[in-house]
């Protein structure tokens with residue numbers, strides 16, 4: 001008898017079918033570049049995704065996530081408690097990003113001095129360490145709210161190519177308002193980094209568990225400290241323009257370990273977030 005079980009992916013109600021004899025896994029969330037999803041399977045199982053081994057929790061839950069440029073086909077390996085291995089094929093929806101090519105710029109090399117370079121490297125090491133943290137509390141289950149009100153001035157994934165040299169894509173959502181605008185925790189979590197950094201200014205990581213975290217940059221003031229537990233909606237900072245920023249705004253990045261994610265995907269918007277939209281009362285208000 002065919003024992004064809006299936007993966008329920010809550011992608012607009014579309015069920016994704018796995019191969020025969022597969023052990024059922026359930027995926028909660030959209031399989032799309034820049035997103036994270038919950039995977040549910042038999043407790044005691046282990047997942048292998050992108051060479052990362054993840055132990056499912058007592059509820060049989062783990063998180064996985066997909067990078068900005070994740071390939072359309074991914075394999076998720078489930079090792080059941082008795083050692084049976086099944087490979088699930090995931091189809092990752094591909095996105096278009098805004099790519100801006102600017103040519104003919106005068107070649108200008110600004111080389112920071114040695115002390116500044118050393119500080120930038122040290123900042124980088126601290127961020128890398130904080131992104132390795134895997135907290136065992138599923139803070140993310142309480143859902144997410146927008147951390148600040150203001151105008152969207154930058155979106156995830158956009159990239160500039162200057163004189164043919166691709167710059168690092170923008171890995172976050174920028175929300176601009178006046179200096180001092182309150183910034184709230186988008187979900188419960190723990191503070192795993194609170195530092196003054198050279199490029200990102202006053203920088204705060206709120207860890208939501210299972211490798212998922214928010215990073216806030218260019219803050220005027222950080223109102224919490226390393227190790228603090230925060231609640232969704234609690235004010236944690238004020239908006240500023242510290243570090244390399246042209247004006248006051250909040251850069252809200254998210255990551256799953258070192259995979260950079262798009263916070264906007266958590267809000268089930270009926271269209272892609274764009275510059276000019278405004279966040280008010282935890283809603284996206286479009287200008288047209």
Ligand SMILES: [Zn+2]
Nearest residue numbers: 154172174251
């Ligand atoms: Zn930004």
